[in-house]
Amino acid sequence: MILDWKEVAGKIYEDIKNKINTLEKKPWLWVILVWNSPASLSYISQKEKWAKYVGLNFYLTKLNEDISQDKLEKEIIKFNEDKKISWFIVQLPLPKHINEQKIINLINPAKDVDWFTKENIWKLFLWDNSGLISCTPKWIKRLLEQYNISLVWKNVVIIWRSNIVGKPLSMLFINEWATVTVCNSKTRNIKEYTIIADIVVSAVGKPNIVTKDMINPWSIIIDVWFNKINWKIMWDCDFESLQGENYITPVPGGVWPMTVAMLIENTYLAFLRN
């Protein structure tokens, strides 16, 4: 069974499009780009496409890659204070001469898409629902909801403990009454955990780290990350052998459809709130 995130993302877009249609003022999605990497540009083009599709105002501010810390901070403060911007993104990564954490923490928490500001990590930790949820943990939760898969009672394994996926997702799922195990690259035997798991989330970037012998037939597999090996995109989970009995996210197809859909949804929700 495929967890069809393209279909789920499509439904979310249609729903938001209808809601935005009824608004007199349209919300803004504003992206600040400092480092023109091809990956960032391709990601931004997807954001622009879908923002415009649902009827958001979209604007991209391209700053010079050589911008000083001081000037970038002043830009962020301008965005914080601009009342028409309900939500904005500083596209990461930033150039190396910039103190990234300092920039992130300057963002008004109510406008923080990545949910990395102190305020929002604290809210996640204490399970304060008033914070918006960052796009990656959020889409995983939404995808499961769409297939009526509850987290209560579930054994969940999260493979790798990154600040972007593993740690925030673990907090989110712990709060949602899942029994959560977080593995890392020194975990002795991941299979000990995957074999008793109902849900396996892999976000490593190491080809075929999850294989059929590690998984129960009833397990749900969410494959978040991939890597390029000899120019070929390789995902964490051995999709060929795993598809069939298991619920699994599709490969190829990428996580972008759901990530971008969550960004669009968050922008709309932040607009309603602010």
Added chain:
Amino acid sequence: MILDWKEVAGKIYEDIKNKINTLEKKPWLWVILVWNSPASLSYISQKEKWAKYVGLNFYLTKLNEDISQDKLEKEIIKFNEDKKISWFIVQLPLPKHINEQKIINLINPAKDVDWFTKENIWKLFLWDNSGLISCTPKWIKRLLEQYNISLVWKNVVIIWRSNIVGKPLSMLFINEWATVTVCNSKTRNIKEYTIIADIVVSAVGKPNIVTKDMINPWSIIIDVWFNKINWKIMWDCDFESLQGENYITPVPGGVWPMTVAMLIENTYLAFLRN
């Protein structure tokens, strides 16, 4: 094998006593008490005893239980600004008419013993070592260190997901390269996890939730919490059957020796830093 926290705490006190002896100015440990519960008073008397033993200046500010939110906030601000106080404690819980989270977040993060302010949770999450660690997660880590038990490669089960023990401890251990599972009261079968665990930390308050059949002979058992059942103190782990092969924290004896030792150590470290 007993993990003898009284002995470990004793060593920590002697070490700090020697260090404080060499200081010209003595650090202050200041406790703010709003709610005079017997538990809080007994805990504070332990803090006072050991603070004085190692040579700290100790002071207790007793406020009226009816104090208004506004007045309590003003008190906290006074403590934040007082340069002679490197570290202070607002003894929890606070009376019900007080917004506890608001009070906690008012505390200067550099003086925050409980490590509950936004700033310190964020530092824990991102594994920024510059933050001090709150007493309960810290003593568990220190106790293991004292017995040369590394967290790297280890399977750890934390039983219950509280904001005070389970969640901060999980972040701390994830950052230290342990494979961490956090259980909650809806976990289907805790034994599935404890049986493959190297370290089991129980912080529930439910008698004998951890029994011998759930544990491997090489597992290390840390029992953090207890409850009174018919006036008898009952710990989470079935100590009688578990002692022997396993490394285990002693019952009775309580966690206070290590918690207070960590408080004293944190006070000293905060003094050096500020």
